[in-house]
Amino acid sequence: xxxxxxxxxxxxxxxxxxxxxxxPAAAASCVQTKITKTEWYFANTPGSGYVVIFxxxxxxxxxxNDRAKIVDRYSAAGSTISKARAGDVVKLCLTxxxxxxxxxxxxxxxxxRMYSAYDARLKAxxxxxxxxxxxxGA
Numbered sequence: 286x287x288x289x290x291x292x293x294x295x296x297x298x299x300x301x302x303x304x305x306x307x308x309p310a311a312a313a314s315c316v317q318t319k320i321t322k323t324e325w326y327f328a329n330t331p332g333s334g335y336v337v338i339f340x341x342x343x344x345x346x347x348x349x350n351d352r353a354k355i356v357d358r359y360s361a362a363g364s365t366i367s368k369a370r371a372g373d374v375v376k377l378c379l380t381x382x383x384x385x386x387x388x389x390x391x392x393x394x395x396x397x398r399m400y401s402a403y404d405a406r407l408k409a410x411x412x413x414x415x416x417x418x419x420x421x422g423a
Contacts, residue, residue, distance in 0.1 A: 315378040316341050318353075320371050320404075326358050326417075334358030335366045337402070337411075344379040344398040345415070353377060355400050355413040366411040369404055376403040380412070389421035396420045 318341035326334030338354045345351040357366050369375075381399035383389050389397065397420035401412045 314343070314380070315376055316343050318343070318375060318377050320369055320373045320375060321352070322371055323369055326356065332362070335360060335369075337366060337369050339375065339377055339402070341377055343377055344382065344400070345395045347392065348395045351395055353379075353398075353400060354415050355402060355411065356415060356417050357411070357413045358417060360411075364411070365404065365407055365409040366413070368407055368409075369402075369411065370406075373407070374405045376405075378402075383420035387421060389419070391420055394420045396422065 318339045320337055321340050322336075322338040324336050324338075325331060326336055335357045336354060337357075338352050341353050342348075342351060343353045345353060355366065357364075360366050378401045379398060380401050383391050383394075383397040385391055391397070396414075396416035396418050398415045399412070400415060401410060403410045
């Protein structure tokens with residue numbers, strides 16, 4: 286009995302420190318769009334990571350002037366995301382959205398959305414979050 290209650294308490298503590306994610310409720314969670322901009326994570330700092338911004342506001346439509354994007358600070362040069370270019374046509378899918386709780390309010394914080402993008406020119410896919418921080422994070 287003591288083990289069970291300790292285990293349950295441990296799981297509750299772990300859960301309190303993580304943002305939960307679920308698949309998006311919208312049935313049509315993919316759109317065809319274009320890449321509007323690619324840039325380094327830190328301006329003018331090659332190797333600092335990649336940011337790809339899309340014309341679509343999929344997943345962030347309730348935020349004024351916000352656009353879907355994928356931020357990737359860890360892929361190497363030569364990876365699919367590093368080869369993406371403005372003007373590329375992509376199939377962009379919203380794959381996960383954060384759940385409210387533990388400091389996360391997805392209706393007020395647009396961070397933490399997960400995307401998958403298939404680049405038609407490259408005939409390859411890349412995935413990632415729309416921010417380096419999770420919903421409710423730093």
